[in-house]
Amino acid sequence: MDIEDLTLEEKCENLMNVVVESRKRFSKMCVEYEQKSSIMENKMLNLQLESLSKARFKSKHTVPNLDVDSMKKEVDDFTNDIQERQQRIEKLYKSLRNTEQIVLQLKEDKIGMKLKQPLTAESRITITKSHKSK
Known part of the structure; x- marks a missing residue:
């Protein structure tokens, strides 16, 4: 082919x-x-x-000999200080929450609001008239 x-x-x-x-x-x-x-x-x-x-590598600067016990004591003191501050913050947060709840309760206290209203005859008449008109 x-x-x-x-x-x-x-x-x-x-x-x-x-x-x-x-x-x-x-x-x-x-x-x-x-x-x-x-x-x-x-x-x-x-x-x-x-x-x-x-x-083999040689360091340019020698590492100083550090006192491990003093460093450990400093770290422990630092952690204790942080824990104390954290506890203070938690106490402040709780007292803030309690204060906030007290303020909310005082705002919603209807009986206390009625006691604060004046007890004169004129004020009682105007309150009664307003209730009848509703």
């Missing part, structure tokens, strides 16, 4: 097969390249880690 004897569809099909095969081959090569490059990167990183772990 000659190339000239093939129909246009057969030529297209052959070309598509060539494209598909080249893509398969190229993708396989790409995958292999990615795997090999990641293996090499890992080896390089491991070598860097090994060289860094073997190197």
Whole structure:
């Protein structure tokens, strides 16, 4: 069979097969390249880690010897101070709540409001008239 004897569809099909095969081959090569490059990167990183772990570093400044007991006492004093302040804040919050409840009770106290009204005859007459008109 000659190339000239093939129909246009057969030529297209052959070309598509060539494209598909080249893509398969190229993708396989790409995958292999990615795997090999990641293996090499890992080896390089491991070598860097090994060289860094073997190197000895000297500090520029020496760390002063601190008294652990005095630092522990300071931290304990600080925590105690914070706890005391927190307790004071909680007490203030409770007293504020209690005061707020008392104020609300006084505002809603109808008997106390009636006692505060004047007890003159004129005021009683005007209150009675207002109740009758309702």
